Amino acid sequence: MYLKYLMGLLSTLSLFTLCAKKSFSTPYPPIQIRSQTCEVASQFVSNIEQPKTKQYSAIDFSKQLKIKTSGSKITAQFTPQNLSKQFLKLDELAQSLGYKSFDWVNYVVEDPHGIKDHQGESLSTPYNDPPAGGYEYGAADNYPFYWDIEPCQNCHSRHNAKHPRNHQRFSLTFEDNPSDYRLKNGESVIFVTHLVGRKTRKSPQDNFQWDILSTFSWELTNTSAGVGKVTLLSTSPQILKPSPSMLTQIKRDGGNFSSYKSC
DSSP: OBOOOOOSSSSSSOOOOOSBTTBBOOOOOSOOOOOOOHHHHHTTBOOOOOOSOGGGTTOOGGGGEEEEEETTEEEEEEOOBOTTOOBOOHHHHHHHTTOSEEEEEEEEEEOSSOOBBTTSOBOOSSEESSOTTEETTEEOOSSSSSSBSSOOTTOOGGGBTTSTTTBOSSOEEEEEOOOOTTOOTTOOEEEEEEEEEEOOOSSTTSOOOEEEEEEEEEEEEEOTTSOEEEEEEEOOTTTOOOOHHHHHHHHHTTEEESOOTTO
16 A cells, blocks of 8 residues: 555656555665564564364465565465365454454555655555555555455545455455655665454454565665566565564554564
8 A cells, every 4th residue: 555656747746546455565675674672572472362163273374375466566365275275265263263354454664755644644654555544646444454344434445454456255366566756776665464353343442453464565666767667585584573663653553463482
């Protein structure tokens, strides 16, 4: 959703255009995922009940995730299978694990030039992509999830979590096509994307709670010709240890770690 497109000099500042809701491009410097100790991370590890259905108890979420990059586009698809290689229905799997549904939560952790939200306020890293309400160039709902989970004013239907390109019976898709003309040689925008299990809220006033099931990081750079390029950086939990500020942001958004294998 972090898709910033230069649409010409429509303002004295940088201008961006949204291509896909959660496909907002943001300018970011070279990625440097900061290491963090087990002690800090352990404060946010949730004690999730084990699945009652043995059929789903051995699922490795990271291995069920396929990630592809092409030019400035990245696509991740979660298509779970059981030990017999049979495809599993997303809704049934989510329910068996105690979740309302599976979703994506995307963060920008490095941004050399910055970007503004829909109110014109500059965002500080790490920030949710898209932020609550969206960017100056594209609206979003007020929840931390990549795709909109509720209808919202000026939000694009393509960016709704239930859109068939995003959610099907057996697969869940993350897709972004970011761009930022301001990126110079050596600069990059760094993203950390989570596959999460979203829980049911007890009341509309409560924040959504969600567990991180799998994580990958990627970056946006510009080639010497000024063309955007996306690169997958890592899918390793041990490399993706979040910084204290990232852990704080995740907790504020309602997130928890279902597992943390770096210790």
